[in-house]
Amino acid sequence: MTQTLKAGAYALPLDRPLVMGVVNITPDSFSDGGLFLDADMAIAQARRLVEEGADILDIGGESSRPGAEPVPLEEELRRVLPVLKACVAMGKPVSVDTYKPEVMQAAAANGAAMLNDIWGFRRPGAFAAACAAAREGLALCIMHMQRDPQNMQREPFYNDVVAEVGEFLRERVAAFEVAGVPASQLVIDPGFGFGKTVQHNLQLLRGLQNIAASGVPVLAGLSRKSTIGAITGRPSDERLAGSVAAALIASQNGATILRVHDVAATRDVLAVWGAVRLSDVKIPAEQ
Numbered sequence: 001m002t003q004t005l006k007a008g009a010y011a012l013p014l015d016r017p018l019v020m021g022v023v024n025i026t027p028d029s030f031s032d033g034g035l036f037l038d039a040d041m042a043i044a045q046a047r048r049l050v051e052e053g054a055d056i057l058d059i060g061g062e063s064s065r066p067g068a069e070p071v072p073l074e075e076e077l078r079r080v081l082p083v084l085k086a087c088v089a090m091g092k093p094v095s096v097d098t099y100k101p102e103v104m105q106a107a108a109a110n111g112a113a114m115l116n117d118i119w120g121f122r123r124p125g126a127f128a129a130a131c132a133a134a135r136e137g138l139a140l141c142i143m144h145m146q147r148d149p150q151n152m153q154r155e156p157f158y159n160d161v162v163a164e165v166g167e168f169l170r171e172r173v174a175a176f177e178v179a180g181v182p183a184s185q186l187v188i189d190p191g192f193g194f195g196k197t198v199q200h201n202l203q204l205l206r207g208l209q210n211i212a213a214s215g216v217p218v219l220a221g222l223s224r225k226s227t228i229g230a231i232t233g234r235p236s237d238e239r240l241a242g243s244v245a246a247a248l249i250a251s252q253n254g255a256t257i258l259r260v261h262d263v264a265a266t267r268d269v270l271a272v273w274g275a276v277r278l279s280d281v282k283i284p285a286e287q
């Protein structure tokens, strides 16, 4: 039977990787900062991503790039809520990227299908807010981060990054299960680039199967990140090919949700992989 992720009104089948399109309503995100700060621009971008085939939208009002400044609650709500409402009306599940319990609450009340927390719901009040949202049917994405966005890239250290990140995620899943949230509403994410060196990110990508072995769906976010830049030598707006390569490898190694800025290209790459992997894919008649 196909595994599904329960996310708000949606039951998302996980028999093929899902593409999560990113909309950052921020002035300072590392790859698209300032492009969609205006609500109308953000909504237009979300519509574009849906047209390109996004299965899920992920909207965020605070950048988490290394050294980013926290955004006051009122400002985050002001950025996120109008865009959330418009995206919900597009008929796709919408995830809200936040660590603030008040934003989680507002997201649940305004139709979000998922909460995505780079802190793994460890900030004060976040776990309780996430459990309450899960009782209303929302999915929760638990991400691993070493330290915090201010300090995370100052000499990250692990004895065994795959084992330690896997252990952290298993513990968080267990905590939610004890609190009554079923694994069918949970997603785990190793947090590429969050308190990790390029080597750590590569080890995690190589060892992703170990993290996926827990059976909880894995989300991977490598799109345009500095690891792709370090490998290719390219600035963030020229990392498309590197990013889709990383998304493909993540899928092959067990990721079922790919968080990306470039939806169309990612879908094409995954379609080719799916056609090779699955014998029952319907290919249009040859031209």
Ligand code: HH2
Binding pocket: 022, 024, 026, 028, 029, 030, 031, 060, 062, 063, 064, 065, 097, 116, 117, 118, 141, 143, 189, 191, 192, 219, 220, 221, 222, 259
């Ligand atoms: N990466 C970013 C933000 N949120 N959430 C999850 N679950 N996984 C990720 O890898 C992840 C995330 C950073 O990317 P982006 O949103 O493009 O940049 P910024 O944080 O600067 O807005």
